[in-house]
Amino acid sequence: MGKPAGTAAESQSRNEEPVQADEPAPSRRRSPETAAGPLRPARVALVGVHGFGTHHLRNLERLQAAGVVELVAVADPQPPAPGSVPDTAAVFPGLTDLLAATSGLELIIVATPIQTHAPLGLAALTANADLYLEKPPVASLADFNTLCDAARASGRSVQIGFQSLGSHALQAIEELLASGDIGTLQGISATGRWVRDKAYYQRSRWAGKRSIDGVDVVDGVATNPLAHAVATALRIAGARTVEDVASVETDLYHANDIESDDTSVIRIRTIMGLPVTCALTICATESVEPYVTLQGSQGEAVFHYTEDRLTVRTPSGETEQVFGRDDLTENLLAHRREGTTLISPLVDSGAFMLVLEAIRTAPQPALIRADYVQWEGEGDAAHAVVVGIEDALERATQEHATFSELGLPWALPAYGSAS
Template identity: 85%
Template sequence: MGTPAGTDAEFQSRNEDPVQAPTPTAAHTRTARVALVGIHGFGAHHLRNLERLQAAGAVELVAVADPQLPAPGAVPATAAVFPGLTQLLAETRDLDVIIVATPIQTHAPLGLAALATEADVYLEKPPVASLADFNTLCEAAQRSGRSVQIGFQSLGSHALAAIEELLASGAIGTLQGVSATGRWVRDRAYYKRSRWAGKRSIDGVDVVDGVATNPLAHAVATALRIAGARTMADVASVETDLYRANDIESDDTSVIRIRTAAGLPVTCALTICATESVEPYVTLQGSAGQAVFHYTEDRLTVTTAAGQTEQLFGRDDLTENLIAHRQDGTPLISPLLDSGAFMLVLEAIRTAPLPALIGSEHIQWVGEGDAAHAVVVGIEDALDRATQEHATFRELGLPWAP
């Protein structure tokens, strides 16, 4: 299991805890018995959140699993520690929820094993590493009758309901397009943190650890949700334009252009080779204005002829939402089937040709040793043009995108 795929989740930039959730109330009528698979990397964030929920009486963390032992005091003394999910399930009964926060390539087998129990499942993003695995997981969930929540935390933002109201009101006119912009910095050490980092596959097993499928996956998922694309049926086409500045297999600088079944363009321009890291955002392009949603901050800015407004929103915790769903039927915020649109994006990236290597003359290296990071020259302007024009880097005629 090792380092979780969610180690690089966008929400680490917001604060120490990836969620800003309200304290559970008396509505939680039963303490949920929870197991956590993967306790390092982003799994550590789940640990902290479970400690919060346990202190409030909403959950009991009864067991954790990871081949790497926890640091002293990292796991509550009342929780049993196992080297893997197989051992955990052999010795742990009556689980209500199993949280899987492990490397991408392990999501499918661990998710299927969890669904073979009586527990509901929280599976970190991306759900799995191929469309075939996604279909298998969906079929298993349907057979078992269990619920699966996918860890796209941004979808818990109350701003999404406000955006729906904004569009319904016609305040920014007719929605003409949606775009996602991600400008981050990742150094050489980032790709040395685990054997799967930056890989398309390991020993024939799909990993698909690209900029759009892992570090900035929330940008893609949030843009799709705002555009009304949840399931596979909501997507008409996906185009990819993939590049890499780093010495890796996967893409680190890309444009993903999606057209929804309703004909709306959704363009995601993403890089982890920027000059500096900034908060990623989703832009709604309307005929009479625009709205910009900084999803890691739950901040929505609306600009029309009447002026500009900005508002901050709260967010629901996905673990708490899953527990409420199990107890009283509260709708899931990020159900498995609603990741279908995202999985079509991942599949397009998985099956695309190898990312093109950006020429060294178009890259600047900043820093020394493992702390050095690549900067694609002019990338900020390229991202802006791609999202504004809904164009790929190649269509823009960039010198490093032949």
């Protein structure tokens, strides 16, 4: 278990985890207008058109049809799929070529592999354009600080792609806590139970890597596929910046033949003393929508963030409500034009970056013994299942304990325990 942690690159194709399988589409809007008439569409470039970049392509198509944006250029070393990019958009093999040939950009969206976020983000900021950078922001705390400095120096705005933070349920949760309906907030937990097969780790050379050729990647369960669980729990806990976090502890494991973790507990304590425990795996029996639980002295609230669904349980009964969600690209454009508050600004990723840094600097994740791993399926479709993982996740979040502290047979001995 880890101890408490206090030259522009070219774009690369990325198969990044979606927020959910069927993300709700934001409502369509008419072209924005001012007293002087319709606003000119914002000139946008997209770096990375495969993987999660396809989500951005669909969203930009929607926004372009509404007259909000004009996609003027894309960059990716792999050519776009036929028909996926408007004929009017120029196509480049990398961001360097794109910037050299394209002027007047107002927004650059970067949806590329984790290890390219820092150099591409820095390069985008030199273009005097605002930046939408997919999660996680970068692969180390040092790169995060460098990017923050560059953003301040440029005067440009940076939005990080934690789409779950756009959920209107977060405001409802604030109001719930202020009302005292679930009593005093005693802790927050995030539970993620997903299935990922062997093909998932064969989709790119960086998948499941801690580093490549000395360059940090940090592609683990808490930093990529279930990063939204961590980020959402931190936001609800009021932990946004580096200063909001008192400590981070990690307990990292892997069942798959990878460098990074696929089954882990991350325990965070905020400066207010609130425990935030994230128990996550992609080695579950079956995939279940991840959720964040607010543990109160008189009840609890469970937020299924991929569905924007909030369930509140108190002695008086149970209520459930599904909320809408703001699109982060539209929010960034509104911030640029009208001063609307950014939903997921770069600086507010500081708390998450402390978690990533603790994982990056932790000892190598421990291999779960083969007799505690079952394989389901065949060939590339086979996926690992950690025996009893569902119960382990439940116990970890209820007790705010690591796998080691729970004494699980496949876990490392807890600190201070007998060997």
